[in-house]
Amino acid sequence: MARHKEFERDEALQKAMEVFWARGYEATSMQNLVEHMGINRQSLYDTFGDKHSLYLEALDRYQEVESRRLFELLEKPGSVKKALRKLFTNVIEGAFEGQRRGCLMNNAMSELAGRCKATAEKTRHNMTAVEEAFHRALLRGIKEGELKDLRDPRAVARFLYNSFQGLVLTAKATQDRKTLEDVVKVTLSVLD
């Protein structure tokens, strides 16, 4: 047969994801991708197809990697409330790191979901996954007696998802810690 690839597909995809994450879809050029991914232009096209296909694959990878992180945090034994607070606090901390790239799914939703069906599909899938994770966490908190018996845990899970995405966005515009902490405070007060 023939020779093997000289790069790891997953590593290259990871790099591509980071570029899209930081710059968005339109503002990212193939030249940017070639440079950051560290692979050749032709290899890029051979391996991932065109820019749009690569973007969609990057969304998939983000979904796998970042969702798993979220699931682990929420499913770890211990206080559900503390886990949720940790999650929201992480977003606040993100506002003070240099990049302020937000969340790739959030960005995709804003930039492309309105005019690209595939993107809308993937962000919707992400939404249900996150909502589901919140829902499971809430049910666990109730079962373990930490949370009061919420009237509608499904609605609260959706509410948490919404506030979470809102916070990611708000943290792009303001660096005022008090503002962001106020949001988290009131959001989580729904659980009391």
Next chain:
Amino acid sequence: MARHKEFERDEALQKAMEVFWARGYEATSMQNLVEHMGINRQSLYDTFGDKHSLYLEALDRYQEVESRRLFELLEKPGSVKKALRKLFTNVIEGAFEGQRRGCLMNNAMSELAGRCKATAEKTRHNMTAVEEAFHRALLRGIKEGELKDLRDPRAVARFLYNSFQGLVLTAKATQDRKTLEDVVKVTLSVLD
């Protein structure tokens, strides 16, 4: 002297705003703008400078027009809760109109605020204005006896802003009315 402009500056700016609103900054080309604004390419540059300056002016115009609309809705005599519900419901309805362009400030925050100081500044200004409007509405509701004595109206106002922006975003990804209504239901339950 010389001849007058053959177009209304404000009308042209309005058109430009609509294009940026629907397509975002990067995805909008000067060609798009020329076509939709209905003015000549050169006139565009003479009147508004370059693309970026035009975008910033479009943000200003959005701020003026849409904020006034928001203020009027919230300051109109009558139930504050109903006004808030109306505001959030409007966002839900927006999810079922063809365009799904969201909110220009929201889009700007997501696409540019992370890497453009001027945009960050303008979106931050918008945030404080909206937060302020929510705050005034809450105080009015309390004074008029409609709302209970919230512990921290400032924090609740920020929370409402955050949920509002979150909803605008969420409505880009999902068309499931129940999901969006669940979010509004729990969000507004904070006032009970």
Next chain:
DNA sequence: ACTATTCTTGACTAATCGTTCCAGAAAGAG
């Protein structure tokens, strides 16, 4: 070693990007 396949490389499309230039048409002031 030979051959078949595939990877890598950099030059190369054609189109589009934001922006500018220029010539001429239009219109107010004298």
Next chain:
DNA sequence: CTCTTTCTGGAACGATTAGTCAAGAATAGT
């Protein structure tokens, strides 16, 4: 009318865009 200014339209700018081509280097199986 003339003069002066401004608006208009199209052509053009160089840079960059996404994507392709062709040729050589590398490595597998035989």
